[in-house]
Amino acid sequence: MAIGFKQREFLLAVEGLTVSFDGFKAVNDLSFYVDENEIRVIIGPNGAGKTTVLDLICGKTEATSGSIQFRGKELTKMNENEIVLAGVGRKFQTPSIYDDLTVFENLEISYPRGRTVWGALAFKRDAAVRERVEAVAEMIFLKDRLDTSAELLSHGQKQWLEIGMLLIQDPDLLMLDEPVAGMSVSERVKTAELLHRIIKDRSVLVIEHDMKFVEDIAHKVTVLHQGQILSEGSMEKVKSDPKVIEVYLGH
Amino acid sequence: MIKTPRFLKRGDLMAMVALAVLLVVILPMTLDVFRLNLVAKYLTYAFVAIGLVLCWGMGGILSLGQGVFFGLGGYCMAMFLKLEASSVANTKIQSTPGIPDFMDWNQITQLPLFWQPFHSLTFALIAVVVVPTAFALLVGTAMFKRRVGGVYFAIITQALAAILTILIVGQQGYTGGINGITDLRTLKGWDIRSDHAKLILYFVEVACLFACIVVAILIRNSKLGRILVAMREKEDRVRFSGYNVANFKIFAFCAAAAFASIGGALFTLEVGFMSPSFVGIVPSIEMVIYTAVGGRLSIFGAVYGTLLVNFAKTSLSESFPQLWLFGLGALFIAVVLAFPNGLAGIWRDYVQVHLVRLIFRRRPPPGAVPGWTDDSVADAAAAE
């Protein structure tokens, strides 16, 4: 079976994906494939449909047509939480953390145990949980702030916390929406360092505007324009594509 | 450095002791049976208020139909008591003896099928909790799985309250109509109307209340409690952390319904009748205000809020019936505009701060930083 073979080859296979909002096709017949351990960056001008693609993969938006296969599972038919359980993690553009909880509690909620109602009721904060939370906290530079209420963190720290919340889930595919946007220079450097560390052993799908950052991490770049792929390949190749220069890098 | 949740936090224990002293010692010693019975009546609403803390305060799900569950629980209890009160001997003058009086007035000559099992006390007691909870499960599943939330949920629950009221009033042959089920007398031969019975019922109710408080605290202190709070803030984040948000909402809604139903059943026992006036929109919204006044995140606050609002209602309406509505209206506005954290918030922000300074002189104890986690401390303090 040829198709079965293809599914095993790629971690993520997006084929013919289309979504239309009231006639407007935000994503139009989009196909792309992500390998195991690949770092893919999606770039494109505003309104190109980048965030919508992530929304479609993680189940936030329902596709009008097309398919998204993740390790052979059809994601378009699954709920958000089932998609997470399948191994897809998502970070939002603006930091999405729980202000009223402490850093520890934020991370603990993402710990992949006790995710059913009864499981959550019976959940015990045992040594394994604490160790893991502390380990992740250390990685995201927040080890000494575990008891702090999350609302008191700086913007950059909130971004890290959300990344930490994803790390604790240990997803196979990590999707990051503009992870360094709105950060100070020093925070940016630290974040790049953090990302380099965490992207090992997993595939990553990143949306980013910061070209230096993109060049730094990307294995492969996909350029979206008006919901369609304009160009795809290595950063070098994309950079020299005249179409890309015209619509994106050109201005 | 990282706090390990114990079975009950110290703050909760302190608050519980304080509440116990108030309810078990101070009130019974200072109040006559009539006033104590009033307190018992108010406390039945506290069950609803505690449920709303879980569902609304923590989970952010505002239900304007808690009266439905309170009423269903109360009706299940009332049906048993009414059947006991309608023995053939008691109803000789009816054209069909042995059935409740209102059925006889409505030319019903046979006990309807759904009334039959309520001859059994065991069945009735189970039904008190199961029927409303199952209804909540049904409504919750239908709504939350379809992601109906926030304002829409509030309006739909309100409509449900309206529907159930019209239905109960319209089907008076089966439900007693607008009069409700009245003239309940005995529970297994024990006269529930005597002063002695009222006293015993009061303590039974306080015991139930504490049981519910403990359950509510356990839920709040579990990971589920934190997920509820997380869900209220960033529903999508919880969803993308791998949780089925709908299930947690359903749980919170069902738990609130179960608490309300226990309150309703106790209400029937305390007051001696049940009527559709508890099912409707107005009482349902009033129950929300008890929680709001107590501080929507505080379990103990809900109890104090309920007691306070009802005391105010009784005393104000005794002396100035017209002022009462102005007062209640102003309370709604004030609690939203000025004191969104209610009594618990006032305690924490104003009283506790001074107390702490007074007692510790130097530094506040750990955990006095504002935030919901030390809510229990505020509770404990509020109780004193």
Next chain:
Amino acid sequence: MSHRNGDNSGRRGSGWLTPSRRNILAGIAALPAMSLIPRTSFAEAPATSVVNTTGLAVTDTEVTVGILHSVTGTMAISETGSVEAEKLAIAQINEQGGVLGRKIKFIQEDGASDWPTFAEKAKKLLVNDKCASVMGCWTSASRKAVLPVFEQYNGMLYYPTFYEGLEQSKNVIYTGQEATQQIIAGLDWVTKEKGAKTFYLLGSDYIWPRTSNKIARKHIENHLKTKVVGEEYFPLGSTQFNSVINKIKLTKPDVIYAIIVGGSNVAFYKQLKAAGIDLSKQTLLTISVTEDEIDGIGGENIAGAYACMKYFQSLDNPNNKAFVAAFKKMWGEKTVIGDVTQAAYLGPWLWKLTAEKAGSFDIDKIAAASPGVEFKGAPEGYVRIHENHHLWSKTRVGRARPDGQYDLIYETKDLVEPDPFPKGYQ
């Protein structure tokens, strides 16, 4: 702005009366009919230990009674009149020297249109305040809620509203009509005078209209041998009647028999009129619209309808003239007096007469002495308490005028016997 003294009724009136005392005195001065009522002077006051053996709130100079109606909530619309009437009666009794030489002091509580509140307040009046009697309640539901309280704590309730019957209690005196007193004579009259053959029964959806219509139906079908062509109920507060009005137009009944209450009334009659049903041609008989309700409906919308009551404000007798004058003096020229208001007025008087007959305030003695007590000064004429604690009274049919009053068309020759458990009507 206030077109009537609705706000007065709400204030707690413990002790003496809240409304302007000048008005009351003026009102009492205008009371020739009061000469009919036996006077008791203070000097004759018997010892407290004699008249009060059960610990009621009776002192050497005062006796406490309760007034329990809704002054807030939806029922305040209807119950305001009753509160006013009861306060007037108490003021007049006090002017005449009180009861057994004691002035009446009243404690008013608000039932807030909420039945459990009624029960709570009833209990307070009996247990805390030890009221010697309570004038109160309006809806059946509130009465049902307080009844166990009165029976348990042995209180005495004077209940003013016409109601569905099926009840009788040692602890209640029903000063309004039970259903048969209000229904049967009216149906007989409309059949005889109007030659009615077909009836359309309407009602608000609760026990009183349903029970009343049940009795009406039995009477129509079994006794008058005529026909009911339709029967409909509407949720309380319903304001949409166009569909039923269409049905009425199609079935063309000889008589529309309407027992609609509260705000729905206003909507019903306005829509009836707008739909072109002319009440001067179409016979409509109601037992739920008193002069009080017409105030809200608007006389022009209901003119021509027939109402079956025991009292109309326009009754032409000296008692009533004095009563109406006193009422207006006390509560304002524009107030109207309906059937229930008058029945509420009877409560304090009947209690006073009974206490004097029994020579005691004790509840058991009052209950025992009640049957046979007669009140000749009643605005409706003469009333007498029956063995079953309801009143013997006449049934009257009136026709609504555009100015909101009723013209008396017919009244039964004799007092009609109250029959709360009518055989053959259940």
Next chain:
Amino acid sequence: MFGDYSVGDLGAIFAMQAFAGLILFSVFVLMALGLAIIFGQMGVINMAHGEFMILGAYVTWMTKTVFQEYLPSLFAGYFFLAMALAFVAAGALGMLVEWTLIRHLYRRPLDTLLATWGLSLILQQAYRSIFGAREVGVELPEWMMGSKHITDTIEVQINGLFVMALTTLITCAVAYIIYWSRWGRQVRAVVQNRVMAGAVGINTEKVDRYTFGLGCGIAGVAGSAFTMIGSTSPTAGQLYIVDTFLVVVFGGAASLVGTIASAFTISQARSTLEFFLSGSMAQVLTLLAIVGILMLRPQGLFTLKVRK
């Protein structure tokens, strides 16, 4: 059940039922329009909507009283002035409420619900203290009463026609204001992006205040019109609140067309059911159907599909 009626009768039934349904439809639209503006455009849940309507009704009653006393010759036309006054009074009160209460709560829709409920209690008691607990009767000028004969069995109520005309007029006015006027564009801009609208120079506070005032003013006119068919008492406003909210929610809160369509659906369903069932059951069934449909389609009947 049609056995008793002739064919001609049946035709008349359906004609008159349709007309009754249309009146109910107009009533629903009138009730819901103000709420749709406030809830749909501003996201505020105004539980005191019914009390604003009753304010309009009381204003009408006061106008009637004044005309009866002092200007009996102009009585025939008082209703138009009354409606204008009702609009102004309810609108002014609405703006006051927005300024003192609502503007602090734009980010907390559930809290506006509680606060406006408190407001409704205060207004009810205020009406009771000022106007008395009893209903007041609002007399109509002669020309507005009665009905027109079309055929022997079919009659058309004049006040029904009046309500329909009024509804059409107000709906058109609202549609114009929201969709075509400059101010309407500002309102929509504020709804869509408050910060951005403020940045481009729209006075968002003023827009909010006037929008709320407009919604309340329409409620006042609705209340004024309702004196023709319903009762005026301090608590009458509460009767309307559930129906009104369901109409708005059912229609999809943000859409004027949706509100109208849902009012049409609900009113026709209700009036048809009422003919075959009792009033109580008709009401229960309609409400249940609405709740059921809302569960299946929570966004309401008519909403645009947008990226959340």
